[in-house]
Amino acid sequence: MKVLVFNCGSSSLKYRLLKMPEEVELTGGEAQRVGPPTAKPSVIFYQIGREKFTREVPMRDHAAAFEEVMKLLLESPELKPDAVGHRLVHGGTEFCDPTVVNGSVMTRLETLRDLAPLHNPPAMALMYACSQRYPDLPQVAVFDTAFHATIPACARTYALPREFREDLGIRKYGFHGTSHQFVMEEAAAFLKKPVPSFNAVSCHLGSGGASLCAIVRGRSVDNTMGYSPLQGLVMSTRCGDLDPAMILSLLAQTQGDRQRVSALLNNQCGVLGLSGSTADIRDVLAQQTAPGTPNPRLEQTAAVYTWRLRKYLGAYLAVVGRPDAVIFTDTIGETVPQVRWAMASGMEGFGIRLDARRNDSVTHYPADVAADESPVRLLVVRTNEELAIARRTHQTLDRGPARAETPRERSQPRRAKTLPASAKKGARA
Amino acid sequence: MNVLVLKPSRQKLEFSLLTQGSERSFCAGQVGDYRSEEASRTALEEVKGAIARAASANTGAPLPSVIAVRGVYGGAEFREPTLVSPNTFARLERLIPSAPLHIPPLLNLIRACQAAWLETPLALVFETSFFADLPAREHLYAIDPNLTGRPGVRRFGYHGILHAAACQQIARKRRALGMNAPARVLSICLEARPELAAVLGPNPLLVTSGATPLEGLPGQTACGELDPSIVLMLAQKKGWGAEQINDTLTRQSGWLGLVGRSTTLAEIFGSRRRECQLARDVLQYRLLLACGAGMAALGGVDAVVFSGRSAAVGVGLGLWLKQKIESAQTDGNAPITIEIFQESVDRVLADTAAALMLTPRRKSK
Numbered sequence: 001m002k003v004l005v006f007n008c009g010s011s012s013l014k015y016r017l018l019k020m021p022e023e024v025e026l027t028g029g030e031a032q033r034v035g036p037p038t039a040k041p042s043v044i045f046y047q048i049g050r051e052k053f054t055r056e057v058p059m060r061d062h063a064a065a066f067e068e069v070m071k072l073l074l075e076s077p078e079l080k081p082d083a084v085g086h087r088l089v090h091g092g093t094e095f096c097d098p099t100v101v102n103g104s105v106m107t108r109l110e111t112l113r114d115l116a117p118l119h120n121p122p123a124m125a126l127m128y129a130c131s132q133r134y135p136d137l138p139q140v141a142v143f144d145t146a147f148h149a150t151i152p153a154c155a156r157t158y159a160l161p162r163e164f165r166e167d168l169g170i171r172k173y174g175f176h177g178t179s180h181q182f183v184m185e186e187a188a189a190f191l192k193k194p195v196p197s198f199n200a201v202s203c204h205l206g207s208g209g210a211s212l213c214a215i216v217r218g219r220s221v222d223n224t225m226g227y228s229p230l231q232g233l234v235m236s237t238r239c240g241d242l243d244p245a246m247i248l249s250l251l252a253q254t255q256g257d258r259q260r261v262s263a264l265l266n267n268q269c270g271v272l273g274l275s276g277s278t279a280d281i282r283d284v285l286a287q288q289t290a291p292g293t294p295n296p297r298l299e300q301t302a303a304v305y306t307w308r309l310r311k312y313l314g315a316y317l318a319v320v321g322r323p324d325a326v327i328f329t330d331t332i333g334e335t336v337p338q339v340r341w342a343m344a345s346g347m348e349g350f351g352i353r354l355d356a357r358r359n360d361s362v363t364h365y366p367a368d369v370a371a372d373e374s375p376v377r378l379l380v381v382r383t384n385e386e387l388a389i390a391r392r393t394h395q396t397l398d399r400g401p402a403r404a405e406t407p408r409e410r411s412q413p414r415r416a417k418t419l420p421a422s423a424k425k426g427a428r429a
Numbered sequence: 430m431n432v433l434v435l436k437p438s439r440q441k442l443e444f445s446l447l448t449q450g451s452e453r454s455f456c457a458g459q460v461g462d463y464r465s466e467e468a469s470r471t472a473l474e475e476v477k478g479a480i481a482r483a484a485s486a487n488t489g490a491p492l493p494s495v496i497a498v499r500g501v502y503g504g505a506e507f508r509e510p511t512l513v514s515p516n517t518f519a520r521l522e523r524l525i526p527s528a529p530l531h532i533p534p535l536l537n538l539i540r541a542c543q544a545a546w547l548e549t550p551l552a553l554v555f556e557t558s559f560f561a562d563l564p565a566r567e568h569l570y571a572i573d574p575n576l577t578g579r580p581g582v583r584r585f586g587y588h589g590i591l592h593a594a595a596c597q598q599i600a601r602k603r604r605a606l607g608m609n610a611p612a613r614v615l616s617i618c619l620e621a622r623p624e625l626a627a628v629l630g631p632n633p634l635l636v637t638s639g640a641t642p643l644e645g646l647p648g649q650t651a652c653g654e655l656d657p658s659i660v661l662m663l664a665q666k667k668g669w670g671a672e673q674i675n676d677t678l679t680r681q682s683g684w685l686g687l688v689g690r691s692t693t694l695a696e697i698f699g700s701r702r703r704e705c706q707l708a709r710d711v712l713q714y715r716l717l718l719a720c721g722a723g724m725a726a727l728g729g730v731d732a733v734v735f736s737g738r739s740a741a742v743g744v745g746l747g748l749w750l751k752q753k754i755e756s757a758q759t760d761g762n763a764p765i766t767i768e769i770f771q772e773s774v775d776r777v778l779a780d781t782a783a784a785l786m787l788t789p790r791r792k793s794k
Contacts, residue, residue, distance in 0.1 A: 154710035158655055159647030161677070161686040168666060170659055222718075228658035234571040239657060242570055243584075243639035244678055246577060247660040252671040253578045258661050264576060265657055273573040303566035311635065314725025315718040318757045349729035351759040375759055 001398070002026065003390040004073070004081035006066070008122035011035050013065040016386040017079060020394035023387060027079055029072075031065040044068060048079075062122040063129035070134070084130055084139045085393030086123050087385065089175065089229075090116030091143030098146070098392040101127055101139035109141075115169065119229075140393040147181040148174030150219040155319075158227070174223030176204045180213040181220075182388035183329045183381040188218070190366045191324060191377060199323040201316045203309070204383065205332035205339065207280060208236050212309075214316040215323075222319060224312050230265060233312065234305045236279040239269035241308070274301040281305055285338050306342035313343055317350045325377040326352065334382055337362070340369065344378060351375035430786065431455075432779035433476075433493035433546075437463060437538055438501070439530075444476045446483075447779040448491050454775060455491060456483035464534035469541035477545065496542055496551045497782035499774070500535055501587060501642075502528045503555030510558070510781050513539060513551040527581050552782035559589025560626075560633055567635050567726075584644075586636035588618035591736040592626045594777040595770035599732050600630070602768075613727035615720055619694055619739035622648035625716065627723030635726040637719050643679060646715050647708075649691075652682035653715070684708045694739040698746055713746070717753055729762060730754065736770040743769050 001021075007014040016028035029046025042059040045052070055072065059065040073079045086101075092112045099105055109124060123141075130139055156172040157165065164170045180202045188198040195218035202213040210233045214222040224232030224240075234240045242265070250261045272279035275298055284301050288294075317323065328340050337359045344354040353374035362369065365382040434454075436443040445457035458479050463472035484490030500507070504524050511517060518536065525532045542551055560568075568583040586592065596614050603612055611630025618624045623646045627635040637645035637654075647653035655678070663674050684692050687708035697705045697712065724730050733750060735743025747767035754765060 152710075153707060154714035157687070157707060157711050158659065159652050159683050159687055159708075159711060160655075160659075161681050162689060164663070164686075168662070170662070172656075226656035226658075227662070228656055230658045231656035239571050241644075241654065242572065242657050243641055243644035244652065244655045244657070244660050245639075245641040245643045245675070246570070246572075246582065247657050248671045248675050248678075249578065251660070251664060251674075256664065256670055258664050262658075262661050265572075268576065269572045271571070273576070274569070274571050276573060300565050300569060304569050304571060307566035308571075310725045311722035314723070315721035318717050318721025318724065318754060319714075321753075321756045322759070346728045347725065349724065349758050349762060 001082045001394055002080070003083050003085055003393045005085045005087070005386040005389045005393070006123070006126055007087045007386060007389075008062055008126065010118070010122070013062055013069065013122075013126075014386070015069050016390070017073065017081060018387065018390040020390055021398075023390070027073070028386075029069070031059055031069060034059045034062055034065045036060060044072065046072065048076075062125045066126045066129050067133070081137065083393055083397055084137055085389040086127060086139060086141050087144070087178065087389055088123050088141045089119035089144045090173065091141075091145045092169065092173070093149075093171075095141070095143045096146050096149035098140050098142045098396045100396060101131065101141055105141065106131075115173075138397055140396050142178060142389045142392045144175050144177045145173045147177030148172075148213075148220045148223050151222055155222045170227055172223070172226045173228075174211075174213070174220065175225040175229045176209070176211045176213070176223070177220065178385050178388045178392075179204050179329065179383045180211075180215070180223070182385065183327050183383050184213075184215050184218065186366060186381045187325050187327050187379045190368075190379065190381070193324055199320050200325045200327055201313060201320060201323055202327045202329070203313070203333050203343070204330050205309075205328065205336075206235075206330040207282075207332060209238065210235050210330075210332070212312045212316055214319045216320055222316060234274070234308050235270045236281070237267045237270045237272045239265045239273065271301060271305060274304055281332060281339070282336060285336065306339065309339070309343050310347075313347070314350070317347075317352075322351055323376055325379050328378070328380050329383040334362075334365070334380055340378070340380070352378065354378055430494045430783045431491045432782050433480075433496045434499070434775045434778045434782075435476075435496060435538065435542070436499045436774075436778075437535060442472050442476075442538070444479070445775045446480055446491065446493065447775060456480050457775070463538055466537045466540070469534070469537040470544070472538075473541050473545040493546065493549055495782045495786050496546060496549055497778040498535070498539065498542070498551060498553050499590065499778055500531070500553055500555040501557070502531045502585070503553075503557050503561075504528065504581070504585075505561050505583075507553070507555045508558050508561040510552055510554040510785055512785055513543075513553055517553065527579060550786065552785050554590060554778055554781050556587045556589045557585045559593045560584075560586040560636060563633055563636065570640070582640050584636065584639050586624055586626050586633065586638050587622065587642040588620060588624045588626075588737065589633075590777055590781070591618050591620075591770070591774055592616045592624075592628065592633065593631075594772060595734045595736040595768070596628045596631065598770055599734055599768060603731075613729055613731045615723045615727075615730055615733045617716065617733065617735050617743065618737040619735055619742055620737040622646075622651055623694075623712075623716075623737075625719040625723060627726045629727055635723055646719065647687070647712060648683040649693075650680045650683045650685045652678045652686070684712070687711060694742045698742045713749065716746070717750065720750055720754055721757065724754065724757075729758070730765055731763065732766045732768055734768040734770050736772075738773075740769050740771065743767070 003018050003020050005016045011034050013031040017026045027048045031044045033042045041056045044055045057068050188195045198218050200215045211225045232240050254260050271281050284298050288298050344352050353371040355371040359369040362380050367380045370378040431448050434445045441459045442463040443459045445454040448455045460472045460475045463469045574580045614628045616626045616628050622642050625637045626633045645653050688704050697708050751765050
C-alpha cells in the first residue's frame with residue numbers, strides 16, 4: 001500500500017509517499033509559500049529517488065497546494081497513492097485513535113475548531129479537497145492529542161469550577177503525541193523491551209515547539225503542554241508557563257485585546273522574548289560559548305531554557321518512578337549535545353549518568369549516550385512523524401475485516417464518500 | 430518580651446498578642462476593613478479594645494514591647510526583617526508600582542500603629558524576603574519584561590517566613606546529629622495557598638508560586654497553575670473582562686472548584702468522601718510533580734518538612750510522597766526524613782521581632 005502523508009504548516013505543506021508496510025520512501029517534498037502571492041512565487045521542492053526537483057506554481061491556499069502535489073504525483077503511475085494520512089493537531093476528547101475520514105468525522109471535526117483555531121483548519125481544508133476530488137481515496141486522520149488520551153484525571157484536571165471543566169472542555173489535552181509515541185516505540189525496540197512494560201520520559205525538543213511526556217507502560221501519563229500548545233517549556237517564541245495573573249494584567253493593559261495578547265504569547269516570547277535577539281536556542285548557545293565579552297542576557301536565556309527543562313524532567317522522573325530510558329528527539333534533542341548535557345548532569349540521584357564523550361559524538365540513531373553504569377538509559381532517537389502517520393494509516397486501513405467492529409463503526413462507510421453539503425460549508429479558502 | 434503580631438491581608442487584619450514565656454497567645458482575633466487611613470485607625474482601636482477585654486478577665490493588659498507586622502510582598506527591596514525607621518516609608522513607596530494593592534494599606538497601617546502605640550518599635554517582616562535572591566534562572570519568565578508593562582515582574586514565594594523557620598529547624602536538628610553539609614529540603618507550606626520551596630541550606634532554589642500567589646499549587650479558592658490560553662479562552666467564551674476572570678480564578682477555583690463546596694486540606698486528605706477524591710488526586714499529583722522538580726533543582730533530597738496551619742496533614746501525605754520519591758531514586762541514597770514544623774506563623778513572627786530588638790545593629794535613623 002502506498003500511503004501519502006501530509007503535514008500542514010501555516011504556510012507550507014510537507015508530504016511524503018511511503019510504501020507500507022515496507023516503509024520505503026518513494027518520494028517526498030514540501031510546498032512553500034502557500035497563500036496569497038508574495039514577492040517570491042509559491043514553489044514545490046521535491047525529491048524522487050535521489051533526484052531533486054523544483055516546480056514553481058501558484059498555490060493560494062492549502063487545498064490548491066494539495067491539488068498541485070496530487071497532479072505532480074499522478075504524472076508517474078508508480079507514484080499513485082492508495083491512501084492518504086493527515087496529521088491533525090487537535091482531536092479533542094473525541095478522537096483517541098487514528099480515524100478513517102468520512103462525512104460524519106468531518107462534522108465532528110468542525111466542532112473542534114474552537115479548540116484548535118490555528119492548527120486544524122489547514123489540514124481540514126486538505127481533507128475536504130481530497131474527498132471532493134478523489135472520493136475513492138481513503139483518508140485517515142492521525143491526531144497529535146490521541147496518544148495523550150490516557151493521561152489520568154489527576155494530571156489533566158485544572159483546579160477550576162466544574163462548569164468550566166465540563167461545559168467548556170477545559171483540561172489538559174497534550175500535544176506532540178505522534179512523535180512521543182513514535183520515539184517511545186523506537187526506544188523500546190532498541191532496548192529490546194516490550195512496549196506494554198516500557199517506562200520513559202520522552203523529550204521532544206523542536207526548534208519551534210517542545211514538550212516532555214511521561215510514559216508508563218507504553219502509555220502517556222502526562223505532557224508539559226496543556227489545554228493548548230502554549231503551556232510548559234520555554235519554546236522558540238512561545239512563553240510556556242506563566243502566572244495567570246500576568247495574562248490578566250496583559251489583558252487589562254490592552255483593553256481586553258485577546259488577539260494581541262495571544263500573538264504576543266505565541267510569537268514574541270520564549271527564547272526570543274528572553275534573548276531579545278534570536279528565537280533559536282542554538283544561536284544563544286553558540287554565542288554564549290563564542291569568544292568575546294559575555295552577554296548576560298544570552299546567558300540568562302540559556303539558563304532559563306535549560307532550568308525549565310530540568311525541572312520538568314525531575315517532575316516526570318518522580319511520576320514515572322525509575323524509567324527504562326530518557327529519550328531525546330527532534331531538532332534540538334537530536335543535534336544539540338549541550339542541551340542534553342544540561343538536562344542530564346547532576347541527576348545522579350535519579351539514576352541518570354551521561355557519558356560526555358558519547359553525548360558529543362552521536363553519529364547514528366538511535367544512540368545511547370548514557371554511561372555504562374547508568375541505571376537509566378539516555379537515548380537520542382530520530383523522530384519521524386510522517387513515518388509514524390504512515391504506519392497508523394496503514395494499520396487502520398489494513399486492520400479491515402480481521403478487526404471486530406462495533407455496530408456503530410460498521411454503520412459508517414469505511415471509504416470516504418463525497419461529503420454532504422452541510423459539511424462543506426466549513427471548508428476554508 | 431510581649432509581641433503584638435499584626436497580619437494584614439486582603440480583607441482583614443489578624444492580630445495576636447504573644448507574651449513572654451507563654452505558648453498560647455494572650456489574645457487573638459481579627460478585625461475587618463483596615464485599608465484606608467481612617468479604617469486602619471478604627472481597626473487598631475478595636476484591637477486595643479480586644480486586648481483590654483482579655484486583660485480584665487486576667488490580670489492587667491500586657492503592653493507590647495514590639496509590634497511585628499507581616500507584609501505579603503516586599504519585592505527585591507526588603508531582603509530581611511526591618512525595624513521601621515523614617516526611611517522605611519520611602520522604601521515602601523518605591524514598591525507601590527509593583528504591588529499597588531498591597532503597599533498603600535500597609536503604609537496606612539504602619540502609620541496608625543505608630544499613632545496608637547507611641548514609642549513602640551515596629552518590626553516589618555515580609556513573606557517574600559526569603560525569596561529575594563532566588564536565582565534568575567528560576568525567577569525569570571520567558572517573556573520580554575519590557576512587554577509586560579511591569580518591568581520588574583518575576584517569581585517570588587509567599588510563605589517565606591514559615592519556609593525559613595522550618596528549614597532552620599531542620600538545620601539545627603542535623604547539626605545536633607553532627608551533619609554539617611547544607612541540607613537539601615523540600616519545604617511544603619500547607620496554608621490556604623499551599624506552596625513548595627526547594628531549599629539548599631539557607632537558600633531557596635525553586636518555588637511553586639509566581640509573580641503573584643495565583644500561580645503554583647491549587648489553593649483553597651485559587652486555581653494555581655493554568656495554561657495561559659485558558660485565560661484568553663475565558664475572555665472570549667464568556668466575554669469577561671480581566672476583573673471578572675480574576676475573581677473566578679482567585680475566589681471560585683482551587684479546592685472549592687474541584688469539590689464543589691468549601692473544604693479544608695484536613696477534609697480532603699482526612700476523609701474518604703467521594704466528592705473530595707478529585708481534589709485529593711490533583712493536589713497529591715501536583716505536589717509530587719513539584720517534589721520531582723525540587724529534587725532536580727537540589728540534586729537530591731534529605732528532608733521533607735511540612736509547615737502552616739494544616740501541617741498535620743503532612744503526616745499522611747509525607748509518607749505517600751516519601752514512598753514515591755524513594756522509588757524514583759536510585760539505591761544508595763540516604764533515607765528521607767519527614768518533619769512537621771508545628772510553630773505558628775505568629776510565633777515565628779514574634780520570635781523574629783524579639784530577635785531584631787536584641788540585635789546590636791538596630792537601626793535608629
